[in-house]
Amino acid sequence: MTTTLQTIHDVPVLMCDAEGGVIGGEGDALDLVGDAGYQGAAWVAVPVERFDERFFRLSTRVAGDIIQKFVQYRVGLAVVGDISRHTEASSALRDFVRECNRNRQTWFLTDVDELRERLKG
Numbered sequence: 373m374t375t376t377l378q379t380i381h382d383v384p385v386l387m388c389d390a391e392g393g394v395i396g397g398e399g400d401a402l403d404l405v406g407d408a409g410y411q412g413a414a415w416v417a418v419p420v421e422r423f424d425e426r427f428f429r430l431s432t433r434v435a436g437d438i439i440q441k442f443v444q445y446r447v448g449l450a451v452v453g454d455i456s457r458h459t460e461a462s463s464a465l466r467d468f469v470r471e472c473n474r475n476r477q478t479w480f481l482t483d484v485d486e487l488r489e490r491l492k493g
Contacts, residue, residue, distance in 0.1 A: 377411045381491045385450075386413035387484075388422060396424030396434065401441035408447045416442070417487055420453030428458035430465055439478050449478045450487050 374389040386408045395401065395418060408416050426432040442449040459466045472478040481487050 375407060377413055380488050383415060383491045384413045385415040385417055386411055388418045390419040390421045392422060394424050395422050398437045398441055401438040405441055405445045405447050415448035415450055417450040417452050420451055420455055428465060430468060443477055451480045452484060455480060
């Protein structure tokens, strides 16, 4: 998994590349959380392409399991990219994304510029 540590507005963020292994479960989440901890990152930014399709179907509980690991270890998760095809197909996912974006733990963002804006404070 190729990652780089960037500091955005004094916040260390582990930036994941779009190419790499699929993130499809708790074990993958723990790998990212561990990498973030090792590198001193407070947030992990993951491109949407990296997530297993099941992540975007809430009934599978994949998103909940992955996000729970980030919450448990107090590492922020930014899902970066266009998920409109998923949110258009699921009002439950739309509501979930809206709720996540109100908090400071998990964000669904369209691009890295939006992440920079949110991390301004």
